[in-house]
Amino acid sequence: xNTRGLRSxxxxxxxxxxxxxxxxxxxxxxxxxxxxxxxxxxxxxSHPLELSEKNFQLNQDKMNFNTLRNIQGLHAPLKLQMxxxxxxxxxRLPFLPSSNLALDTLRGSDDTIGxxxxxxxxxxxxxxxxPHIMTEYKLGIL
Amino acid sequence: MALSCVLEPALSxxxxxxxxxxxxLENGSEEGKIKAPKPMKTGTTIAGLVYKDGVVLGADTRATxxxxxxxxxxxKIHYIAPNIYCCGAGTAADTEKTTDMxxxxxxxxSMNSGRNPRVIMAVNILxxxxxxxxxxxGAHLILGxxxxxxxxxxxxxxxxxxxxxxxxxxxxxxxxxxxxxxxxFKANMDLxxxxxxxxxxxxxxxxxxxxxxxxxxxxxITKEGWTISDLTESPL
Numbered sequence: 358x359n360t361r362g363l364r365s366x367x368x369x370x371x372x373x374x375x376x377x378x379x380x381x382x383x384x385x386x387x388x389x390x391x392x393x394x395x396x397x398x399x400x401x402x403s404h405p406l407e408l409s410e411k412n413f414q415l416n417q418d419k420m421n422f423n424t425l426r427n428i429q430g431l432h433a434p435l436k437l438q439m440x441x442x443x444x445x446x447x448x449r450l451p452f453l454p455s456s457n458l459a460l461d462t463l464r465g466s467d468d469t470i471g472x473x474x475x476x477x478x479x480x481x482x483x484x485x486x487x488p489h490i491m492t493e494y495k496l497g498i499l
Numbered sequence: 500m501a502l503s504c505v506l507e508p509a510l511s512x513x514x515x516x517x518x519x520x521x522x523x524l525e526n527g528s529e530e531g532k533i534k535a536p537k538p539m540k541t542g543t544t545i546a547g548l549v550y551k552d553g554v555v556l557g558a559d560t561r562a563t564x565x566x567x568x569x570x571x572x573x574x575k576i577h578y579i580a581p582n583i584y585c586c587g588a589g590t591a592a593d594t595e596k597t598t599d600m601x602x603x604x605x606x607x608x609s610m611n612s613g614r615n616p617r618v619i620m621a622v623n624i625l626x627x628x629x630x631x632x633x634x635x636x637g638a639h640l641i642l643g644x645x646x647x648x649x650x651x652x653x654x655x656x657x658x659x660x661x662x663x664x665x666x667x668x669x670x671x672x673x674x675x676x677x678x679x680x681x682x683x684f685k686a687n688m689d690l691x692x693x694x695x696x697x698x699x700x701x702x703x704x705x706x707x708x709x710x711x712x713x714x715x716x717x718x719x720i721t722k723e724g725w726t727i728s729d730l731t732e733s734p735l
Binding site: 402403404405406407409410411413468469470471472473474476477478479482 | 509510511512513514515518519522600603604607608611628631632633635
């Protein structure tokens with residue numbers, strides 16, 4: 358893990374997007390599962406690791422690109438990011454989970470095993486989006 | 500309404516959805532505060548030392564869940580690689596799963612490169628993994644192994660701290676174990692002396708600590724290979 362790049366990433370504030378959207382599946386507060394609605398629940402993480410885990414991959418990538426830029430110049434991370442973007446676009450139909458093999462190979466995470474490989478594996482998710490609605494949403498005609 | 504049917508795929512890895520619910524439950528009603536179930540800890544004595552030809556690791560075999568002995572013959576010496584073994588103290592499930600993942604990663608590495616992994620690689624992987632979760636994974640580990648650079652004994656703490664040591668005791672019974680080790684450790688001991696010292700250290704931990712007991716497991720790792728022996732003394 359790249360820890361030397363940390364100093365270049367120091368920022369004063371962490372942008373917090375909504376953590377626990379109060380609306381349940383029908384657009385209304387789900388009191389049974391989430392308790393009474395409160396602004397605090399939506400803005401503050403309930404678990405100390407929630408924020409850092411949500412952004413972990415992004416932060417790692419940012420740090421690595423920063424170090425690469427400092428060592429090898431601007432073009433190196435630029436080219437890599439272009440490849441990441443291309444690899445990220447290789448997906449299946451909108452409602453089917455993709456293995457992201459190209460992205461994994463680029464990142465080098467195809468020969469490591471972490472918690473994200475067997476916990477909450479999207480391939481084994483019990484819920485699937487409705488194919489028609491997902492495709493319409495993807496095409497923008499929803 | 501239609502937009503709420505669009506499914507955002509969940510991020511793989513840990514899911515924190517229930518933590519709000521757990522907090523609400525724990526702070527719930529005044530009279531009947533619901534307590535979360537406690538995970539099984541190993542309340543352990545583990546010890547290791549480097550001797551002339553390799554490394555000797557020892558552990559007791561009791562796993563406790565608060566005041567009850569949950570497992571009398573719990574295996575605390577985990578396999579990492581043919582030349583690396585690891586003793587784990589702390590939360591039983593955490594040590595088990597972390598060492599499993601470490602072992603899988605090192606196996607993939609050996610298959611990729613055709614080499615036996617080095618002990619320092621295992622230590623680095625563990626450090627990265629444990630620091631990422633800021634100590635939430637309660638694994639206090641002693642890693643020992645023999646690789647192409649020699650015999651090594653490392654300890655890794657739950658927050659990702661690591662130390663390279665010639666001998667060490669960990670767990671709730673570490674103070675008595677360290678006492679014995681500090682008293683009789685010499686550099687470059689032979690096998691019989693080293694085994695006797697480690698089992699005496701674990702024995703001291705078993706006698707003086709309530710969370711350790713039952714049997715003593717010993718693991719000897721040398722350049723040629725490893726042996727695990729079970730000193731099934733009478734249950735203590």
